Amino acid sequence: KMAGSSAPWIGSAYLFLQSTCKTIVLPSLYESSQKKPSVFKALKLALADSTGSVNGVDMLKVHCSHPHLIVQLKFCKRENCRRFLRSYREGALQESLQNHLQLSLAMSTVPLEMELKTGSEHLDNMLKDEDHCLECIYREKPDRLRDEEITELEECLKSLVLHQSIMNNAAVKDCASPNSPSLPHPSQGCSPSPSVTFVFQGQEFANRTLTPDDHQKFAKLVSKKWKQVGRSLQKTCRALRDPVIDNLALEYDREGLYEQAYQMLLRFIQSEGKKATIARLIAALEENGLISLAEELLGFRSNEDCF
DSSP states (O other): OOOOTTSOOOEEEEEEEEESSTTOOHHHHHHSTTTHHHHHHHHHHHHHHHHTSTTSSEEEEEEEETTEEEEEEEESOHHHHHHHHHHHHTTHHHHHHHHHHHHHHTOSOOOEEEEEEETTEEGGGGTTOHHHHHHHHHHSOOOSOOOHHHHHHHHHHHHHHHHHHHHHHHHHHHHTOTTOSSOSSOOTTOOOOSOSEEEETTEEEEOOBOOHHHHHHHHHHOGGGHHHHHHHHTTSOGGGOTTHHHHHHHHTTTTOHHHHHHHHHHHHHHHHGGGOBHHHHHHHHHHTTOHHHHHHHTTOOOOGGGO
16 A cells, blocks of 8 residues: 555655667676766756656765666655656657766767666556556665765765856846946946846746757757747747747758757747847746656756866
8 A cells, every 4th residue: 555644655766777889888888987977967967857847856875787777766755756657658768867877977979778666666668557557666665864975976966056056147147247337338248138047946047048058958958848948938029929830840850959948048049139148048847747857958067177
């Protein structure tokens, strides 16, 4: 039986990861002090994608067992576990992790195979029976606390987020110095925007106009959810009002998801000009649970300096 209403729902599972490319050995990358932070960040962001929350699933330990990288997962809410299972079953988790590894490790592609296990149970064989999978995960209680190494990596990511926020805010203050309060002609790189800063995940960030790099990252990582993001943006952007989004999907169907997403955001940027800001896009991503993509766009790329 599942936990009663008074007891917290806690379960555990093991995610087995292996690259199908002979030249990419995930355990070796994770054992490298230089590459470990990049692999960890990709895992963290992909798991956040799978549940729609950075705290939806916890990593207790990452085991290196060649050729597999094995991640011990802990779930504290049944609904988060259910979202994770759906993302895993539909291939969204696999696609997300491949994309994040590709970005973090600066590789052309990182093809993966995944397996999900609890004790002696192979959940891949029962994914269609979601409730049974939940029961198996609930029965497998976590046998350890979070590994110290995971805690250190988490702190490293947090410090990078804070550092980036401070740097962004400092850049904004330099643009709007007291000596030039009106700023009728902003200096290069300091585009005017509706608000100077915005808040994401409880932290303040500098607002800015979207860049070509933002544009490409968005198109590459948003995948099937580009339409949902477009519909969030259309609330304040006439250029994306119906039936524009559906027409873009048809017009660029042959070119695939990347081009569809790219063209949608291009319409937004061309229509809104300097008002096409990072804050508006982040808000649309947050509304659709794309937390890790939002973090990528805010510049949390390299964490190798921590080690």
